[in-house]
Amino acid sequence: MNPKPPKQKKTLILVNLGGPRSTEEIEVFLTDLFTDPYVFDLPLPEFLRLPLARFIAKKRTPKVKKTYESMGFGGGSPLVSETEKQAKTLESILNQKTNIDWIVKIAMTCGYPHIRxxxxxxxxxxxxYLPLYPQYSRSTVLSTLNHLEKKFKECPAGSGGYVPTFSLDPKFHKISAKFIYEFFNGELNSKDFLHFPKEKPNIDWKGLDLVFSAHGVPMRLIHKGDRYMQEIESSVKGITEQLRLFGFRGNTYISxxxxxxxxxxxxxxSISMIESLSQEEKEIAVYPISFVSDHLETLEEIGEQFKDIALKSGAKSFTRIPAFGTYLPFMEYxxxxxxVGDSSIHHCICKEMGGESLPTCRFK
Known part of the structure; x- marks a missing residue:
């Protein structure tokens, strides 16, 4: 009897921005962040921009250290460990769905484990490679592609080894709306999330003022052709339409x-938006539209800072909706x-979405 042929092997690499796993990694993380030309984009020659970036990283480290210490994750960020959970979940799903032997790893563009x-x-x-950013931006997706191009002398888009962004996909909108609905109806498993509310929010969620808070980017990037804001707006429009089908009748905002x-x-x-709504004594909920896992910006900035501002400014209530994490419908998506991979890419998405082709673009 002939033995079964060995399974085909494939590797999936989840790419995220990154975060320090401990206090000792904070300066390294910030240095990687600020020396990235697609993140810290200044109209300066490199011999000036790089020393300035390193100086700012060093100067900000003590302040950032205090913030991370207050989060309760041992002086670091939970982003890396949360991405590892997503990797394990995806690995299990892919191995169940296919007759392929999948290994799923994680890589960060700042900090460890580094994509280089x-x-x-x-x-x-x-x-x-799957960048975990729903929307395209020069500061996230183009930065990731640039890292890979520098390393392999070839832009990955169109190689068969890249998964493009998904914020415009109606299926993503449906999953996002379902997630928000399940959160307010107590259908999520609290053990799957960080800093999850101990009790189901005692509010009429269908009448809330819902703020979709996205990570900001410098307008300099937008002026260079970055379509990030357009993608955020399209995401919110699609998700809001789906929420209406669940009975949501409140107002939605982008910040x-x-x-x-x-x-x-x-x-x-987001701060000015929340202050303004709070002064009208609104019931406010904030959803992190540009994040797929909880970390500093969602737990500390939204969950603590924004909540304090809202309640001190007169809001009737404030609710932080978590990021997806390992939410099964999202993982399956x-x-x-x-x-499918990047089989639909037959032109330069970097030029179209970010305003710039990388030097080794295969579509030039």
């Missing part, structure tokens, strides 16, 4: 958080995206 490490091989149909430095960023700011 040798273990992360060249994108191909057998080594697939931007996490501004750094004096430059003009995307507006309105990502698995579907992985199996």
């Amino acid at each position: 490490d040798p273990e992360f091989e060249k994108p191909s149909p057998d080594t697939i 931007y958080q996490s501004k750094v430095g004096p430059a003009k960023w995307t507006e309105p700011s 990502l698995a579907e995206r992985v199996l």
Whole structure:
């Protein structure tokens, strides 16, 4: 009897921005962040921009250290460990759905494990990269593609080893609306989430003022052709339409958080939006539209800072809706995206979505 042929092997690499796993990694994380030309984009030559970036990273480290210490995760961020949970879940789903032997790893563009490490091989149909950003932005997706292009001398888009963003997909809108609905109706498993409310919110969620808070980006990136704001707006429109089918009748708003430095960023700011709604004595909920796992921006900035501002400014109530984490419908959706990969890409998405083609673009 002939033995069964060995299973085909494939590797999926989940890419996220990253976060320090401990206090000791904070300066390394910030240095990676600020030296990235697609994140810390300044009209300066590199011999000036890089020393300035390193100086800012060093200067900000003590302040950031205090913030991380207050979160209760041992002085670091839970983003890496939360991404590892997503990787394990996806690995299980992909191995169940296919006759392929899948291994799912995680890589970060800032901090560890870093995407430039040798273990992360060249994108191909057998080594697939999935950036965990719903919306395209120069500061996230183009940054990821640039890291990979520098390493392998080839832009991954169109290689068969890249999964494009998904914020415009109606199925993503349906899953997002279902997640929000299940959160307010007590149908999520609290053990799957960080800082989950101990009791079901005692509010009429259908009449809430719902703020979709996205990570902000400098307007300089938007002026370069970044379609991030358009993608946020399309995401919110699609999710709101689906929420209406669940009976939601409240108002929805878009705002931007996490501004750094004096430059003009995307507006309105989440803080000003929440202050304004709170002064009208609204019941407010905030959903992190640009994040798929909980970390500093969702737990500390939304869950603590925004909540304090809202309640002190007169809001009747404030609710932080968690990020997806390992929410099964979302994980299954990502698995579907992985199996399709970038087969639909036949042109330069970097130019279309970010305003710039990378040097080795295969579609030039």
